[in-house]
Amino acid sequence: MLDTPEAGDATQPDRYDVGAVNSKAQRESLYAARKKIFPKRASGKFRQLKWIVMAITLGIYYLVPFLRWDRGAYAPDQAVLVDLANRRFYFFFIEIWPQEFYYVAGLLVMAGVGLFLITSTVGRAWCGYACPQTVWVDLFLVVERAIEGDRNARIKLDSGPWTLDKIGKRLAKHSIWILIGIVTGGAWILYFADAPTLIAQVFTLQAPFVAYGTIALLTATTYTFGGIMREQVCTYMCPWPRIQSVMLDEYSLTVTYNSWRGEPRSRHAKKAIAQGKPVGDCVDCNACVVVCPMGIDIREGQQLECITCALCIDACDDVMGKLGRESGLISYATLNDFNANMELAGAGMPAGIEPRRVRDSVTGKLVDAIRHTTWRSIVRPRTIAYFVVWASIGLLMLAALAVRTPLEVNVLHDRNPQYVLLSDGSIRNGFTLKFLNMTQAPRAIVLTLSGLDGATMSTAEGGDQPATSFAFEIEPDRVLEERIFVRLPADAATGPAKDFRFEVTAGDGSIHASAGAKFETPSETRK
Amino acid sequence: MANHEVDDITGVETTGHEWDGIKELNNPLPRWWLWTFYGCIAVGLGISVLYPAWPLFGGPTPGVLGYSTRTELSNDLAAAQLAQAGLIAKVAATPVADILIDADLNRYATAGGASAFKVHCIQCHGTGAEGGVGYPNLNDDEWIWGGTIDEVYATITHGARDPGDPDTHYNIMPNFGADAILEAPQIATVATYVASLSGLEGGVNTPEGAQIFADNCAACHGDDAKGKPELGGPDLTDQIWLYNGSLDSIVAQLGKPRHGTMPAWGVRLGDTTVKELAVYVHGLGGGR
Structure with missing residues (x-):
C-alpha cells in the first residue's frame, strides 16, 4: 500500500497510513512470502x-x-x-x-x-x-x-x-x-x-x-x-x-516508546482536546514505523526483531520538534525508568494513563518527577563484574605479551627405547629438541644441561663426541630441530628417573628459555 | 486417518501423535528443507551413475567416470615418486658415506629409512630398534659387524648367515661343549674368566681361564677379547650381550652356541632403500 501523507499545515508532521510489516497483529503464517520493507531515510x-x-x-x-x-x-x-x-x-x-x-x-x-x-x-x-x-x-x-x-x-x-x-x-x-x-x-x-x-x-x-x-x-x-x-x-x-x-534485564538500555507520555495517541489532537478527551504526545504519524529497517512498530514494546538502531528515535524526535514538544517520546531507556514513569502516569489506575499526570498543568512541560535514564540507570554490580572480568583477561594477555620471550625450546623424549645401555655401562637417553626463533633475525643459541650431574650430550651428526654445551644457529622466524643424546655414567644412572632441564641462552645471555625433561634409567636399578 | 483433529489455536490438523498432552501438528515440511531433500536425492542418483555404487555379485557397478580408489592410490603414489625423483636419484648416485654429510640428503634418507625400517626390520629389531635377546639393539655403540656407515650398509645389503648371498657375513662359533672340544670344567673355567672381563657376577680372572681363552677364543674375539668386527666376533669386555649377560648364559653359549641370521636386503629392497636404511640406523645414536 502506498503512503499518503495527509496534507496539513506546516506545523503538522507528515502522516503515513501504514502498518508495520512485522507487527504482531499483522504477522502471518511462517509459510507466507516475505513482505518487502522499504525503510525511509531518517536523519538525526x-x-x-x-x-x-x-x-x-x-x-x-x-x-x-x-x-x-x-x-x-x-x-x-x-x-x-x-x-x-x-x-x-x-x-x-x-x-x-x-x-x-x-x-x-x-x-x-x-x-x-x-x-x-x-x-x-x-x-x-x-x-x-x-x-x-x-x-x-x-x-x-x-x-x-x-x-x-x-x-x-x-x-x-x-x-x-x-x-x-x-x-x-x-x-x-x-x-x-x-x-x-x-x-x-x-x-x-x-x-x-x-x-x-x-x-x-x-x-x-x-x-x-x-x-x-x-x-x-x-x-x-x-x-x-x-x-x-x-x-x-x-x-x-x-x-x-x-x-x-x-542478557537484557530491567537495567539495560533499550529503544523504548514512552507510552506514559505518548498515550492515548491521537490523530486529531485538537478535536480531541476540544472534546475534553485525554491526549498523549503520540500523534500516530507512523514516522517511527516507516524508517524501521526491521519492519516493526516500536510502540508495541520491546521485540525480538528490534536491533536498536535508534532510527525511530530520530524520526520521532523530528516530529516532536515540529510539534514543539520535548524530544524523547521514543528514547533509549531502561525498563526500570520506564516502569517508574508509567506508574507516575497512572498505568495501574482504573482510568489508565493520563497525560496530565506527567505534565505541569501551568507550563505544560513534563514534570520534574519523571525519571530520565542516565549512566546511573545502567551501572550496577553485574555490569561492573562483567567489566572487571573483561578487563582482567585483557590485562592478563597484555602482561603475557609483555613478558613473552621470542625464544622457546620444546623437548620430546624418545618413546622407544626409553634408554639405551652403552658398551661402557653408561646410559643414554635420546631427545628431539625444537628451538623456536620467534624473531626476524638469525639467532645464535647455546644449549646446556642443568640438574643432571655428570651428564654429557652428543648429537647424531657429531658422532659420539661428548660435550656439555652445543651452539646452534637458527634462521630468522624458523624452528630448528635437533636430535640430542644425553648420557650418564653407569654409577650415576641408577635409581628413579631424574628430572633435569635443557637450558637455552641467546645473544649475551639475556634471552633465556628452558624446558624440563626426564632422564630414564634402567628399571632394574630403580629400587 | 481415522480422526481428524484440528488444533484450536493454530487451526492446523494434528498427526494424532501425543506425548504428555503435547500434540504434534501436521505442518508441512519447510520448503527449503524439502527442496534440499530433493536436491540430495538428485545428487545421490547422479553419484551412483558417475561413480561405483551398487553392489552386484561380480563387484559393484563401475560408474561412467571409471573412477576407482585403487587407480587413485597408484596415481598418487606415482605422483609422489615423481615428486621425489630428484632426491631418489641423488641418493642412488651418492656413496652412502657422502649422504651423511649432505644435510638435505641425510634428512630425506633418514625419513625414507625410518619408514622402510618400520616395514622390514621391526619384526626382529623392534619398533624402536631396541632389539631383544638374540636380536641386536641398533641404538647402542656395540656393533658385531662394525658400526661405521659403510659397515652398516654392507651388513644390511648382504645380511648375516644368509645362504642365498655369497657375500653374506658368515661365522660360526664352534660347539665347544656339544662337540666335546672342551671338557666341562674347562668350559666353566673359561666362562668365569670371560664373565670377569666385564665385571659380571661370578666372574673370576684366572690364568687357566686366560690360557683356555687364548687357545680357543682369541682367534675370533681378539687377544684382548675386545672383539673382531671383521670376523663378527663380539666384544666380550663391554656391558652389552646379545644373549643375556650372565655366567649361565655364557656357559650355555659355549656348550651349544646360538646363531642369528639376517636376510640380505640388497636384492630384496634395492640399493637406494638399503642406503636409506643404513643412514637411518647409523643415525640412531650408536653409529661410529
Whole structure:
C-alpha cells in the first residue's frame, strides 16, 4: 500500500497510513512470502552516529590490508596478515605462532564477555551499530536510495510494471550491490596474503583458485544477506538476538516508546482536546514505523526483531520538534525508568494513563518527577563484574605479551627405547629438541644441561663426541630441530628417573628459555 | 486417518501423535528443507551413475567416470615418486658415506629409512630398534659387524648367515661343549674368566681361564677379547650381550652356541632403500 501523507499545515508532521510489516497483529503464517520493507531515510543524531560507525568499520575492513609495518628483511611488511602457509599471524608489532593461539582464544573470550557487558548496559548496540549485517545493509540501502529514490518512490517502482526505466534502475542497483560484494570478498582475501601482490595477481588471473573461490563465496553472501534477505538474517538466521535477549534485564538500555507520555495517541489532537478527551504526545504519524529497517512498530514494546538502531528515535524526535514538544517520546531507556514513569502516569489506575499526570498543568512541560535514564540507570554490580572480568583477561594477555620471550625450546623424549645401555655401562637417553626463533633475525643459541650431574650430550651428526654445551644457529622466524643424546655414567644412572632441564641462552645471555625433561634409567636399578 | 483433529489455536490438523498432552501438528515440511531433500536425492542418483555404487555379485557397478580408489592410490603414489625423483636419484648416485654429510640428503634418507625400517626390520629389531635377546639393539655403540656407515650398509645389503648371498657375513662359533672340544670344567673355567672381563657376577680372572681363552677364543674375539668386527666376533669386555649377560648364559653359549641370521636386503629392497636404511640406523645414536 502506498503512503499518503495527509496534507496539513506546516506545523503538522507528515502522516503515513501504514502498518508495520512485522507487527504482531499483522504477522502471518511462517509459510507466507516475505513482505518487502522499504525503510525511509531518517536523519538525526543517531543516524549521524550510525554514518560515523559505518565509515569507521567499513574503512577498517577495506583499508587495513594496505597498512604497512616494517619487520625487517625476513618477514612480510603487511601490518595485519594471517599467513596460513607459514602459520604466522602478524598484527602490527605482534607476531603470533600457532602454539600461541591462546592469545586468539583470549580475544574470543574477551569478545564474549564484552558482548555480555555491552548488552547488559547499552542493550543490543552491537546489532544496531557495528554488526556487519547492519553495516552492509545500510550500505546497500544507500545504493538503493540513490538509484530508486526514497521509500515512496521505491514502493511505486516495486509495484509498477516492468518498464525500461524500472529494468534500468534494477540492473544498476543489483550491479552495484554485486560490485560491493566483490570488493567485500576481495578485501577479505587481502588479509591472507600480501595485499598489493595479490591484487595484481587477481587482476592478471594468476591468483590461487581459493582466492577466487573466497571472493565468489563472499560476493554471494554479501549480496544475498545485504541485498536480498536483509532483516530476515537477523530475525530467522542469527542466534545473537536470542542470546542477547537473555542478557537484557530491567537495567539495560533499550529503544523504548514512552507510552506514559505518548498515550492515548491521537490523530486529531485538537478535536480531541476540544472534546475534553485525554491526549498523549503520540500523534500516530507512523514516522517511527516507516524508517524501521526491521519492519516493526516500536510502540508495541520491546521485540525480538528490534536491533536498536535508534532510527525511530530520530524520526520521532523530528516530529516532536515540529510539534514543539520535548524530544524523547521514543528514547533509549531502561525498563526500570520506564516502569517508574508509567506508574507516575497512572498505568495501574482504573482510568489508565493520563497525560496530565506527567505534565505541569501551568507550563505544560513534563514534570520534574519523571525519571530520565542516565549512566546511573545502567551501572550496577553485574555490569561492573562483567567489566572487571573483561578487563582482567585483557590485562592478563597484555602482561603475557609483555613478558613473552621470542625464544622457546620444546623437548620430546624418545618413546622407544626409553634408554639405551652403552658398551661402557653408561646410559643414554635420546631427545628431539625444537628451538623456536620467534624473531626476524638469525639467532645464535647455546644449549646446556642443568640438574643432571655428570651428564654429557652428543648429537647424531657429531658422532659420539661428548660435550656439555652445543651452539646452534637458527634462521630468522624458523624452528630448528635437533636430535640430542644425553648420557650418564653407569654409577650415576641408577635409581628413579631424574628430572633435569635443557637450558637455552641467546645473544649475551639475556634471552633465556628452558624446558624440563626426564632422564630414564634402567628399571632394574630403580629400587 | 481415522480422526481428524484440528488444533484450536493454530487451526492446523494434528498427526494424532501425543506425548504428555503435547500434540504434534501436521505442518508441512519447510520448503527449503524439502527442496534440499530433493536436491540430495538428485545428487545421490547422479553419484551412483558417475561413480561405483551398487553392489552386484561380480563387484559393484563401475560408474561412467571409471573412477576407482585403487587407480587413485597408484596415481598418487606415482605422483609422489615423481615428486621425489630428484632426491631418489641423488641418493642412488651418492656413496652412502657422502649422504651423511649432505644435510638435505641425510634428512630425506633418514625419513625414507625410518619408514622402510618400520616395514622390514621391526619384526626382529623392534619398533624402536631396541632389539631383544638374540636380536641386536641398533641404538647402542656395540656393533658385531662394525658400526661405521659403510659397515652398516654392507651388513644390511648382504645380511648375516644368509645362504642365498655369497657375500653374506658368515661365522660360526664352534660347539665347544656339544662337540666335546672342551671338557666341562674347562668350559666353566673359561666362562668365569670371560664373565670377569666385564665385571659380571661370578666372574673370576684366572690364568687357566686366560690360557683356555687364548687357545680357543682369541682367534675370533681378539687377544684382548675386545672383539673382531671383521670376523663378527663380539666384544666380550663391554656391558652389552646379545644373549643375556650372565655366567649361565655364557656357559650355555659355549656348550651349544646360538646363531642369528639376517636376510640380505640388497636384492630384496634395492640399493637406494638399503642406503636409506643404513643412514637411518647409523643415525640412531650408536653409529661410529
